[in-house]
Amino acid sequence: MKSDIDRFMQESDIDALLIVGSARHNAAMTYFTGIVHVSDGYVLKKRNHEPILFHFPMERDEAARTDMQIKNLEDYDSAKLLKKAEGNRVLARAMRLKQIFDEFAVKGRVSIYGIGDVGAFYGLFQTTKDLIAEVELVVEPRTSSVLSRARITKDEEEVARIRKMGEVTTEVVAETAQFLSSHKAKHGHLVNGDGDVLTIGEVKRQINYWLAQRGAENTEGTIFAIGADAGVPHSTGVDDQPVEIGKPIVFDIFPSEDGGGYFFDLTRTWCLAYAPDHVSQIYQDVFDVYQKVYAALEPGKLCTDFQKLTCELFEARNHPTVLNTPGTEIGYVHSIAHGLGLDIHEAPRFRQEEGNEDILQPGSVITVEPGLYYPEQGLGVRIENTVWVRPDGKLETLANYAMDLILPIKS
DSSP states (O other), X not given: OGGGHHHHHHHTTOOEEEEESOSSSOHHHXXXXXXXXXXXXXXXXXXXXXXXXXXXXXXXXXXXXXXXXXXXXXXXXXXXXXXXXXXXXXXXHHHHHHHHHHHTTOOEEEEEEEOSOHHHHHHHHHHHHHHOTTEEEEXXXXXXXXXXXXXXXXXXXXXXXXHHHHHHHHHHHHHHHHHHHTSEEETTEEEOTTSOBOBHHHHHHHHHHHHHHTTEEOTTOEEEEEGGGGGSTTOXXXXXXXXXXXXXXXXXXXXXXXXXXXXXXXXXXXXXXXXXXXXXXXXHHHHHHHHHHHHHOOTTSBHHHHHHHHHHHHHXXXXXXXXXXXXXXXXXXXXXXXXXXXXXXXXXXXXXXXXXXXXXXXXXXEEEOOEEEEGGGTEEEEOBEEEEEOTTSOEEESSOXXXXXXXXXXX
């Protein structure tokens, strides 16, 4: 949580954090500012000091809405700096950073975060490094950085926002189910009242519309994959492909608050009208493993323990997994969970890999998402919910939606 940042800075020997870029779709910046229209600026957070937002004058009102300490970047006289730098904009920006660091007595190790043009920021930081001998600009490992560690656990306000996104998500999933069920089948796929084929692209456009109506956005897209495409976990589906009946559809929806805020993540697998026996069996295996892993989740344990358990459960049902068949592209091919918040994938990590010592902590918001994939058999199945590990250690599914495999259609 934010209250842990100073402690993590102390432990990592970090004297200040410098976050660059926009306050929208920039998780590190949004973590401090919230969703506001500050298109470019800095957040400076010294250890044991409140963070400061540096903004340009045209966005002063937006900056003020953050309730942070704010500072106008034009106080440093950009025109004068540019003249002194003989028109070199990179040098002028570096000189302004030096003035900021001098004014706020920033010294030591400064960790850099944010989103922007890599080339531009590389030039800025290289020039800044040459200008300020008493400051060391550092890039921490993403998985163990100060902010990554702080964001593993969420406070009540963050959880409330994620829960609200869960309400939006399940409403849109219900709209999608109703939309599909309202169609008839002809020649093995859905058609509308005029007899026109319903395509995956049309379904996705409806999903985006329903999300926008509710103040959410689909920045990462939607997975709506049928048959063999459902057998590749991150295949999003082919827009001009008909929506077919009797084939598994992996519907993975992960919208965020409009402007790049908190995400939600939910997956259901549907078969329209009916499900073949072999699909029903695979679905039952995934559902059973979901139930057993969910029941086993307990704070204080290594996250990799739950990945190992998932693999063992699937292997007991004769499915290959990444535990004993590394790199497999059939069976169970991914990790059981991931953290969720201002990024769709964030700590804690559950993948069994060297150096992963993440522990499931009270306050974490994670997904739980077992799946099985057999593209050559034309099928994939995944079930996913977003879960909060409450401060008391109990689990709470933040939004519920039916897990039925078969989705009836009009006829």
